[in-house]
Amino acid sequence: MLTLPNLLTLSRILAVPILVFLLWRPTPIDYAVTFVLYCIVGITDYFDGYLARAQGRISRLGQYLDPIADKIMVAAVIVMLISSRKMSGEPVIHGLHIIPALVILLREIIVSGLREFLAPLNVSMPVSSLAKWKTTFQLVSLGALISGGAFPAYDWVHQVGLASLWAAGALTLVTGYDYLRIGMRHMD
Secondary structure, X not given: OOOHHHHHHHHHHHHHHHHHHHHHOOOXXXXXXXXXXXXXXXXXXXXXXXXXXXOOOOOHHHHHHHHHHHHHHHHHXXXXXXXXXXXXXXXXXXXXXXXXXXXXXXXXXXXXHHHHHHHHHOOOOOOOHXXXXXXXXXXXXXXXXXXXXXXXXXXXXXXXXXXHHHHHHHHHHHHHHHHHHHHHOOOO
16 A cells, blocks of 8 residues: 555665665765665654554555565665765764663664564564663764765764764664563563
């Protein structure tokens, strides 16, 4: 069912290869364009859910695609920021800052697998308010790290991105543990 909310979700998935391309060998202008596209993708993430609820058009396709679109975008941007270089030559995410990035990636894989495992048991794992904060810090972090590449003279933007990445990583551990605890109750 190709409703407007589902088309917005699909547009987020289709934007990922463009984000990856722009972050492949970025110049400051590539980072700026990437940041604008990243913001548009974030806005569509909000509006697809809002419109689906407001129009009473929540669909199985949307419920399936929405978390996948989020995970694909976050994973692709994290991987590209680990491999992309700032104007100084160092990776955007480097050193110990790779730890929260890996925590975020691993949690996404684990929670996705857990949801897949629990689905036939009709066990849902609703998104907690803490998980929403995790997502907020994660999106702010990635946005700041991307925009830091567009404005290399403003190192504080990059530092905000790294600090937010650590906050997102910490919340990722907490929320991942919460989901795992729920899932373990249903395992033999």
